[in-house]
Amino acid sequence: MKQSLIEACNKMASLKESLNLVKIKARLNELDELQQALDFWNDPDAARRTIKEYNTSKELYESFHTNEKALTGLLESVEEMTKVYDEEMFMLIEEEYHDIIKNFEEFEIKVLLSHDYD
Numbered sequence: 872m873k874q875s876l877i878e879a880c881n882k883m884a885s886l887k888e889s890l891n892l893v894k895i896k897a898r899l900n901e902l903d904e905l906q907q908a909l910d911f912w913n914d915p916d917a918a919r920r921t922i923k924e925y926n927t928s929k930e931l932y933e934s935f936h937t938n939e940k941a942l943t944g945l946l947e948s949v950e951e952m953t954k955v956y957d958e959e960m961f962m963l964i965e966e967e968y969h970d971i972i973k974n975f976e977e978f979e980i981k982v983l984l985s986h987d988y989d
Contacts, residue, residue, distance in 0.1 A: 872968055873953070876946040879975050883939050886982060895932050899925065931982070938978050941971045 902925040905911060912918050948964050 872965070873946070873949050875972065876942060876949060876968070879972065880942050880946060882979060883935075883942060883975070886979065887935065887939070890931070890935065890982065892932060892935060895928050899928055899932060902928070934978055938971075938975050942975060945971050 902921055905921055906918075906925065911921075945964065945967060949968075952960055952964060
């Protein structure tokens with residue numbers, strides 16, 4: 872379990888680098904400013920494209936951080952459990968492990984198959 876979590880954390884680090892989250896965050900800020908402009912709806916098609924780009928980028932950015940936090944938090948729990956073993960805690964961690972790994976794998980596939988990052 873621990874090795875699998877370490878591998879998933881390493882994959883997250885690689886995804887973080889390839890996604891260039893700093894650039895995505897900067898673009899989110901730009902798009903947010905555009906949406907606040909008084910003339911934003913003067914061109915409805917451009918406004919829709921801006922909103923779509925914002926929503927897609929925001930979902931990617933937030934999903935990345937949600938997965939990263941879940942993986943690192945679970946890894947910390949597993950490392951703590953190796954110091955003090957508790958059967959009940961192990962069962963909870965194992966259940967959480969399967970959910971987190973499933974979510975991470977779905978996120979990874981989504982990112983890797985996305986035409987923007989393919």
